[in-house]
Each structure stands twice: as structure tokens, then as C-alpha cells.
Amino acid sequence: MSDTQTFLDTLAARSQQRAGEPTWIAARRQAGAARFEAMGFPTRRDEEWKYTDVRAIAQGNFALAENAEFSQAQAAALTLPLDAYRLTFVDGVFSAALSDLDALPDSVQVMPLSKALAENHEAVGGPLGRLTGVDFSTFAALNTAFMEEGAVVRIAPGTVVEKPILLQFLSRAGTPVMSHPRILVEAAGRSEATLIEHYVGEADAANFTNVVAELMLDRGAILNHYKLQEAPIGDLHVASIHVEQNRDSRYTSYNLNLGGALVRNDLVSDLNGQGAETNFYGLFFGQGRQHVDNHTKVNHNAPLTFSNENYKGILDDRAHGVFNGKVYVKRDSQKIEGFQSNQNLLLSDRAQIDAKPELEIYADDVKCSHGTTTGQLDEDAIYALRTRGIDEATARGLLTLAFAGEVLEQVALDAIAERVELAVAGKLPERFNLAGLVEAAAALND
Amino acid sequence: MLQVNDLHVTVEGKEILKGLTLTINAGEVHAIMGPNGAGKSTLSAVIAGKDGYEVTQGSITFEGKDVLEMEIEERAQAGLLLGFQYPVEIPGVKNIYLLKSALNAQRAARGEGEMPAPEFMKLVKEKLGFMKMDASFLQRAVNEGFSGGEKKRNEILQMLVLQPKLAMLDEIDSGLDIDAMKVVADGVNSLRAEERAILLVTHYQRLLDYIVPDKVHVLVDGRIVKTGDAELAKELEANGYEGIEESVA
Numbered sequence: 001m002s003d004t005q006t007f008l009d010t011l012a013a014r015s016q017q018r019a020g021e022p023t024w025i026a027a028r029r030q031a032g033a034a035r036f037e038a039m040g041f042p043t044r045r046d047e048e049w050k051y052t053d054v055r056a057i058a059q060g061n062f063a064l065a066e067n068a069e070f071s072q073a074q075a076a077a078l079t080l081p082l083d084a085y086r087l088t089f090v091d092g093v094f095s096a097a098l099s100d101l102d103a104l105p106d107s108v109q110v111m112p113l114s115k116a117l118a119e120n121h122e123a124v125g126g127p128l129g130r131l132t133g134v135d136f137s138t139f140a141a142l143n144t145a146f147m148e149e150g151a152v153v154r155i156a157p158g159t160v161v162e163k164p165i166l167l168q169f170l171s172r173a174g175t176p177v178m179s180h181p182r183i184l185v186e187a188a189g190r191s192e193a194t195l196i197e198h199y200v201g202e203a204d205a206a207n208f209t210n211v212v213a214e215l216m217l218d219r220g221a222i223l224n225h226y227k228l229q230e231a232p233i234g235d236l237h238v239a240s241i242h243v244e245q246n247r248d249s250r251y252t253s254y255n256l257n258l259g260g261a262l263v264r265n266d267l268v269s270d271l272n273g274q275g276a277e278t279n280f281y282g283l284f285f286g287q288g289r290q291h292v293d294n295h296t297k298v299n300h301n302a303p304l305t306f307s308n309e310n311y312k313g314i315l316d317d318r319a320h321g322v323f324n325g326k327v328y329v330k331r332d333s334q335k336i337e338g339f340q341s342n343q344n345l346l347l348s349d350r351a352q353i354d355a356k357p358e359l360e361i362y363a364d365d366v367k368c369s370h371g372t373t374t375g376q377l378d379e380d381a382i383y384a385l386r387t388r389g390i391d392e393a394t395a396r397g398l399l400t401l402a403f404a405g406e407v408l409e410q411v412a413l414d415a416i417a418e419r420v421e422l423a424v425a426g427k428l429p430e431r432f433n434l435a436g437l438v439e440a441a442a443a444l445n446d
Numbered sequence: 447m448l449q450v451n452d453l454h455v456t457v458e459g460k461e462i463l464k465g466l467t468l469t470i471n472a473g474e475v476h477a478i479m480g481p482n483g484a485g486k487s488t489l490s491a492v493i494a495g496k497d498g499y500e501v502t503q504g505s506i507t508f509e510g511k512d513v514l515e516m517e518i519e520e521r522a523q524a525g526l527l528l529g530f531q532y533p534v535e536i537p538g539v540k541n542i543y544l545l546k547s548a549l550n551a552q553r554a555a556r557g558e559g560e561m562p563a564p565e566f567m568k569l570v571k572e573k574l575g576f577m578k579m580d581a582s583f584l585q586r587a588v589n590e591g592f593s594g595g596e597k598k599r600n601e602i603l604q605m606l607v608l609q610p611k612l613a614m615l616d617e618i619d620s621g622l623d624i625d626a627m628k629v630v631a632d633g634v635n636s637l638r639a640e641e642r643a644i645l646l647v648t649h650y651q652r653l654l655d656y657i658v659p660d661k662v663h664v665l666v667d668g669r670i671v672k673t674g675d676a677e678l679a680k681e682l683e684a685n686g687y688e689g690i691e692e693s694v695a
Contacts, residue, residue, distance in 0.1 A: 380534050384533075385547075387527070388527070388608065390519060391517075391551060392519070394547055398536075398544070399538075401543075403538060
């Protein structure tokens, strides 16, 4: 049996349970399935997947979760300590009990995708799949074939959403399951919001998440998008994020990856109107045999558009990181600025990074730069710390934490910055673990 | 407390210290002065354990222990602390992390547990106040973007928190205006104690108006050629090093 067939069989079984949904949805699902079958899973012969082997997904056997049972206490322990509008999904299934949309203003719509589909809501008919079509990748096609849950967010013109909108995805231990969440955000003109995707779960989980996010920013809209991926160490995680930016909009992505056995993020931003700006900040920490692949692409499709990217990776043990960042400038998109930086730190001889920055420019009046470095820690700084009595291992830990800190200082939400800093401190090798220090210093601030 | 005996040090094959002998006792403040290139910074760097300095002859003992056999951090934990002429910027490492890690390391080496958080905070705030530094310094990265004066004050702050037995200060006055120098000198003077010693390495006499040494040594061409009291520094200020060099030659 081919790899795709297992998935198609699961899909066929699921389709029988679905009755009475609008025909357009069924048609799109079928198109997704057909495209998935035609493309098949990528192999390392595909340029875009040269460094990432997806056999753990392709050869897996994943059921679909039947319920969203999760203990309140456990969810509370995992959740971000934030005052937020919250939608919670357990193995992809929406949990009303763990969600909270209390006091959501009328100018903001936040709903599970299942509800929007059931109501054939106008928010989904047109936009769904417009940015991320089934041709984008096998995984986008697969997501489309299975899509039934996720989140729909619509923000009315000029609305400033005071609290973050938190989409929380919990992964359970037990029979491996898969989920294909679809996130759809329409940020109308001059609106302003913060969206958080948070992936976390039970330590022994080994599930497959294949999320697609389509984010539309109209004129002057501002969207701060945090993706905090702390999935259990056995989870497989693929994300396709597609951003469309109209004039003067500003999108900022904080792509923070700490968990998962196999992680692939595709982040694409289309700068379609003058004055649009996109900022990509990324941090990944891999240990054990974790594999973390970030593919980013900025398309400067209009003149006077701006992009700024800073990705940092820390890899220990036999972890493998991939960074592929592309900046594309369309013909005659003059006066654009595109800056990209990728720095990686290898903490062990067997850790590996494949970094590939790419520029593709078809205009002559542009300011672009890119660079990637993979390095070791600053020996002068280690010496300076040791002269204060700090042992070498702790000194190396402090500097590693500092390396991550350069991305975290961009993070405006303290709850996230502190959590990631603590996680990085705690993930440092035993010989220079700094979790205690970071916790103590944080306590001193209070 | 510190005994340096017939110390010969080469850097990249070139002999810089050529038989330096020095004894510092508890309670004393020593100043080493000398022209550029005499080996002043080499001495403190060797005592602190910087790489690239080869000791070809002689010994350094601190409270009876062989310093040259100790790791860099062990020297600091034992109470030998060096304030740098050019403090290193350490982007991303917050001052509070440095202070806390360093103090805990020192206490652990003495077999003591970590200082309780409230006590630590009280200590640090008191010392910050003394150095006329704002509490926001604690959350800033070590020396990153600091002015010359702020860097030097930060070096002294570390000394005040860590309370070394022997504080070595390498050209601590360089790059300081008169106000900053007074703050730094007050900090150093507050360290003066019966059980503690201070070693100042300086090019100019100016600093010694504010921190009056018990002993002044003149270092020329890798050796101490003259030792006197604070008056010697004033002589040097008046006559320069040339006279001394000639008298030695």
C-alpha cells in the first residue's frame, strides 16, 4: 500500500460520516484529496525538501480524534498565563469547555471553523483556500482534504483588539492521531490585533499536526502573530502560513520552535501594496534527534515595501536544523528594502544546520542584504565571565541564553518571552542548565 | 596574601616580565606604575589566568596556594578578582545573571548555599546606590552600549558585590572624567579593609590622589625597579619615568 493510501482510506471513512455539508466544501475537499494523491509525499529529491525527511509522517498511521476530553487542571498547567480570547483544540477537536470568548466585542468574530462551516458562514466561503491553494504543497492539499476544524477570525475596520486571540492546540498521549487545523484571519483596514498559536501537550504524545493558516491584512492593518510551538517531543508538526498584505499593513511573525520530533514551517508573506511591511522573527532550539526546518519567503510584489527577518537557531546533541529564507523582488518593485539574517549556534559536534539564504531580485533600485552565520560562542566573553568565578559550563549557558535573548527582546508579550527564555534555559545541557537562575531572577523582578 | 616570585612571562615568544617579585599583605593598597609596554597589564592578566601568557619561570601564590595551578574561575572564587581596563561587552547576558551566578559560584566554592533572594536583592541595591547606578542596570546586558564611565563603574559594582580578598584594578581610571573617577575611587576606597588588599595598575598619578596607596612600585621593562610610598608617585608625576629608567640603567 502506498503512503498516500493510508491517508486516503482514513479520509474515505471520515467522508461517510459527513452528510449535508455545502457542496462547495465537499468539492474543495475532493480537490485537495486529488491533489494530495497526485503529488504524493515529498522526498529528499525535491529541492524544497532536500534536508527534511518526512517518512515519519508518510509511513505513519494516524487516526482522527473522536473527542476533546482533557482535564481542566492539566490544561491550566499547560496554558499560557495570559488574559486572552481563547479557543482550545484537543488533538484538533474543538473544546468549548476549555475555550473562553467572554466579552468579545461585536467588532471581532472568533469562532471554530466547524461552526463557520456548519453555518456556511460568509467568512469562509470566499476566503478559505484563496491564499493557500491545494497546489502550495502536499501538506496544504492534505489539510484541504481533511479540513473540518480550526479557527476563523474576522476583525472589523479600525478595530483595535485589546486582548490577544489565543488558539491553543493540545496534543494527547495515546493512539497516534492527526489533525489538520485551518486558521483563517481577515484583518480589515486599520485594525490591530495579536494572534497566538500555541502548540503544547502531554509528554508522551506522538501525534501529527498539519496546520494551514491564511492571514489577510487589508490596508493599514497590523497583525502580530506568535507561533509558540512547544509540542511534545514525539509530535510531528507541519505548518503552512500564508500572509497577504495590502497597502501600509504591518505583519510581524514570531516563530518560536522548541518542541516536536519533526517540524517544518513554511512562512510566506506577499507584500502586495506600497508601504506594506513584514517582520519575521524566528527562534528554534533542537536537541536529541529533533529536526526543525524553517522555510520562509517574502514576496515584494509592490514598490516601497519592507521586510526584515531575523532567525536564530540553537542545536544540541544530534539535532538538525534547516533555514531556507528567500526574498523575492518582483519586476520593477522599486525602492523596496529587504533585510535578512540567520545565525545558528551548534552546541555539539554532531548537531547540524543547513542554512540557505536566497535573493531573487528583478528591480534595480532596492536595498537588500542577507547573511547567515553558524558559530561558536565568544571566547572573550567566556573568559570575562570566568574571571568573575563563573565556571565555564555556566558561562557557556549564559551566552547561549543571551543568543536566544536577541530574538526574545523583540517579543512584546512578557508571558511568551519569559516562558521561552525559561524553556531555553531549561533545555540547556545538564552541565549548564540555567532554569533555576532565570526563575530566581524573574522572581526578583516581581 | 599574594606572593609573586621571580616571575618570567612571555607572550607570543617575547619576554614581557623578566623576573618580577612582589609581596602584597592583607590590609595594603599597592600601586604599580610604569611606562607603556613595561608589562603592567601582563601582571594582572597572568594572575587572573588569561590565555596566551606563558609563565617560563617563577611562581605566584595566593594565601599559600599555587595560583598558576588554579582554573580561571577558581582564582576568582578564592577571592582574586580583576577589574578590566577594557571591560568586555557581553550582549544578552543581563547584569543580574552575572552577579547572581558569580556570587553563587563563590559561595558554593566556600561550601555555602545560595544567598536567599531578598538578601541578594538588598545587597545589590545597596551597592548600586553606592555606585550611583540605577536599578535598571540589572536588566541591561553586561556592558553593552555602556559609556566608558559606566563600564568602569560596573566593574567596581561587581567588586562590591563579590567582595574579593585581593582586588586588582587595571587602569581603572582610563577614560573617566573627574566626576566618574570620584565615584569609582569612592567605590574602591570602600573596599579597603584589614582583611583585604588592593592592587592598582595605573599609568597616571592622578588616580592616586583619590586612592592613596601604601606602596608604589615602578615597573620598567618587566621588573620592579623601585618601591616607595605614595610620595614616589608624586615624584614620578614631576619627573616622569625617564629619570627612573636612567638611574636603573
